[in-house]
Amino acid sequence: MKKVFRGLPSPEERLDCAVAIGNFDGVHRGHQALLHEVVEAAHARLLCPAVLTFEPHPREFFNPEDAPRRISSLHDKVEAIEACGIQRVYILRFNEHLASLSPCDFVKEILVDGLHARWVTVGENFRFGDKRAGDIKLLEQLGKEFHFEVHPMPMLYHTHAPISSSRIRHALAEGDIPTANYMLGRPYMISGRVLHGKQLGRTLGFPTINQRILPPHSKAKPAIEGVYAVKAHGIGPRPIEGVACVGRRPTVDDHGEYLLETHLFNFHGDLYDQDVKVEFFSKIRDEKKFGSLEELRAAIADDQLKAKQILGLRI
The missing domain is CATH 3.40.50.620 (HUPs)
Incomplete structure (x- = not known):
């Protein structure tokens, strides 16, 4: 046991x-x-x-x-x-x-x-x-x-x-998911319980599931940051494609904690308090601070198109 x-x-x-x-x-x-x-x-x-x-x-x-x-x-x-x-x-x-x-x-x-x-x-x-x-x-x-x-x-x-944790951190920092996956011996994923967020994604037209990836009040930083094409596991019988951002949401919060925010394609439902695994496929861009919510909305729309192309989905 x-x-x-x-x-x-x-x-x-x-x-x-x-x-x-x-x-x-x-x-x-x-x-x-x-x-x-x-x-x-x-x-x-x-x-x-x-x-x-x-x-x-x-x-x-x-x-x-x-x-x-x-x-x-x-x-x-x-x-x-x-x-x-x-x-x-x-x-x-x-x-x-x-x-x-x-x-x-x-x-x-x-x-x-x-x-x-x-x-x-x-x-x-x-x-x-x-x-x-x-x-x-x-x-x-x-x-x-x-x-x-x-x-x-x-x-x-x-x-x-x-093969070392240091080399894997370097690969993830460079957005080199295939090399990280090889050294890990499995696809790189982050799992966590879905939190109640501030509903900003929904307001922008891109609802997200939000997951904490570090202990509360931790000074640690995640090995991966930025925007990625992803698939979410543990929601239904098959993985659900999406686009995710790992970061601190600088456009809306100057001192935010690190969160994993994932917008799932063709999914409508409530996943609060469920455990979800997010698998990373390819980096789209670094996280950045935008001048307005309109700029952020336009960037997310572009991220969504790029993620669908990477994942082989119809646009």
Whole structure:
């Protein structure tokens, strides 16, 4: 039975586990290979396959203004991790206490006492503990002391460079969806619950479904921004084509939060509080601030035509 823990499990809930440690933003092909190793090792040793990850991203904690852009929401990350066969996902709040643990204390307090780790896998560049003082060599030494195996996982490569969350962020920033999709091993999607919006799209003649893509009050930024041709999943028996904007709506709000706003073609209905997945196909343009709502309306109409052409729909 799959289970997600916000923090360490209680003593009665602890199970001897094989665990992968990391941030896993995007859960790309390299992450998936690591997770499949965990599942195989767990089954061979009669352990529970588990993941230990962190929220927020450690770099977001130390330097929020220069944090890496998020490829996936926490919800989407957990869903992708579980799809690899992981039974337990432990989400640790990355805070001052966790950041200040020495490598030895991290291993003893978190891995040994907290998780009952018996088999541990990490990426080949893994660092841990206060000031990133711990490396794989130290982890292997501590594994011998505390009786758990350590298996570093080599990186996977694409076009002579490692597949990484950083490369995927770069591809998304460039609007290169095909490259991002290849490294992810699946189509790039964002999911979320449909919110009650300000009805501006309806006023402009282009009603939208609005979804929050980052935690409330987060200083993080999404890996993708701009206007895209998309398809929405989870509404009916087949995906529904549309045009979407990821951004902060600068024309109508100078200090808005990041939202995903999607206008669906040939759809009329109420989707409030439903979970919808939006799949991105091709970038149309960057988000921009228009001088008037009339200019915004004209731009959206043009975006709609371009999205229909990209998606092969009749205009």
